[in-house]
Amino acid sequence: xxxxxxxxxxxxxxxxxxxxxxxxxxxxxxxxxxxxxxxxxxxxxxxxxxxxxxxxxxxxxxxxxxxxxxxxxxxxxxxxxxxxxxxxxxxxxxxxxxxxxxxxxxxxxxxxxxxxxxxxxxxxxxxxxxxxxx
Amino acid sequence: xxxxxxxxxxxxxxxxxxxxxxxxxxxxxxxxxxxxxxxxxxxxxxxxxxxxxxxxxxxxxxxxxxxxxxxxxxxxxxxxxxxxxxxxxxxxxxxxxxxxxxxxxxxxxxxxxxxxxxxxxxxxxxxxxxxxxxxxxxxxxxxxxxxxxxxxxxxxxxxxxxxxxxx
Numbered sequence: 001x002x003x004x005x006x007x008x009x010x011x012x013x014x015x016x017x018x019x020x021x022x023x024x025x026x027x028x029x030x031x032x033x034x035x036x037x038x039x040x041x042x043x044x045x046x047x048x049x050x051x052x053x054x055x056x057x058x059x060x061x062x063x064x065x066x067x068x069x070x071x072x073x074x075x076x077x078x079x080x081x082x083x084x085x086x087x088x089x090x091x092x093x094x095x096x097x098x099x100x101x102x103x104x105x106x107x108x109x110x111x112x113x114x115x116x117x118x119x120x121x122x123x124x125x126x127x128x129x130x131x132x133x134x
Numbered sequence: 135x136x137x138x139x140x141x142x143x144x145x146x147x148x149x150x151x152x153x154x155x156x157x158x159x160x161x162x163x164x165x166x167x168x169x170x171x172x173x174x175x176x177x178x179x180x181x182x183x184x185x186x187x188x189x190x191x192x193x194x195x196x197x198x199x200x201x202x203x204x205x206x207x208x209x210x211x212x213x214x215x216x217x218x219x220x221x222x223x224x225x226x227x228x229x230x231x232x233x234x235x236x237x238x239x240x241x242x243x244x245x246x247x248x249x250x251x252x253x254x255x256x257x258x259x260x261x262x263x264x265x266x267x268x269x270x271x272x273x274x275x276x277x278x279x280x281x282x283x284x285x286x287x288x289x290x291x292x293x294x295x296x297x298x299x300x301x
Contacts, residue, residue: 072191075200085237
């Protein structure tokens with residue numbers, strides 16, 4: 001499949017975040033920071049309204065859209081900034097747009113995509129870029 | 135000029151740690167951990183779950199999904215009980231004023247080869263820079279770190295640049 005600048009793809013990567021999603025990620029990553037699973041700690045220690053998702057969970061969810069779209073195993077670079085926290089109840093849509101296509105020199109394309117993942121209010125929670133050899 | 139009254143968060147002791155390479159630590163990638171991670175972020179592609187599908191797609195075994203770079207081997211004597219990584223691998227010397235909140239500002243991973251179940255990675259990390267900025271949440275300390283991951287053959291397979299925000 002040949003990609004060209006301007007190609008777009010988007011996918012709902014998680015609907016209605018619940019604590020179960022966050023706990024699953026905590027178990028898989030080994031990151032048991034109480035801010036992500038213990039409401040008492042999130043409110044009491046840090047003054048947050050509730051627990052919130054690990055930034056790396058949003059990165060992993062956004063990465064799923066990337067590999068489903070561009071193919072797996074060919075990522076050269078994947079970088080994100082976390083622009084807003086993700087809270088229980090949020091629904092996230094990951095959006096990608098091809099911004100550059102270069103010749104990888106081996107018959108493949110080196111495809112750069114701009115990434116934005118937004119919540120149900122349209123606010124970006126993740127912004128970043130991925131480069132894949134396709 | 136109230137700006138002048140604001141004390142820098144970055145101390146000499148902190149500056150002295152820039153570029154200092156940490157002790158190495160070991161991370162394992164195995165089928166169970168790849169499946170757990172893939173499940174936690176909702177992958178449905180069988181290559182992350184079924185070794186036969188992974189091999190048919192050209193991998194040695196289940197490949198790491200984006201964002202997963204192995205699980206640090208947990209040792210109750212030396213590991214951090216909260217984060218699972220090496221104990222004492224935390225933020226290092228404290229800034230001039232205590233900062234209680236920490237956010238993950240961003241992560242970038244550069245990949246140089248496949249990372250699959252069965253791989254054993256060795257990582258070292260160092261602080262690349264400290265910066266301070268004043269934003270909507272007040273005075274912030276921004277720490278950039280670089281972590282290099284080598285596989286069992288000594289090949290650098292990934293470099294992760296992390297940005298931590300404390301305020």
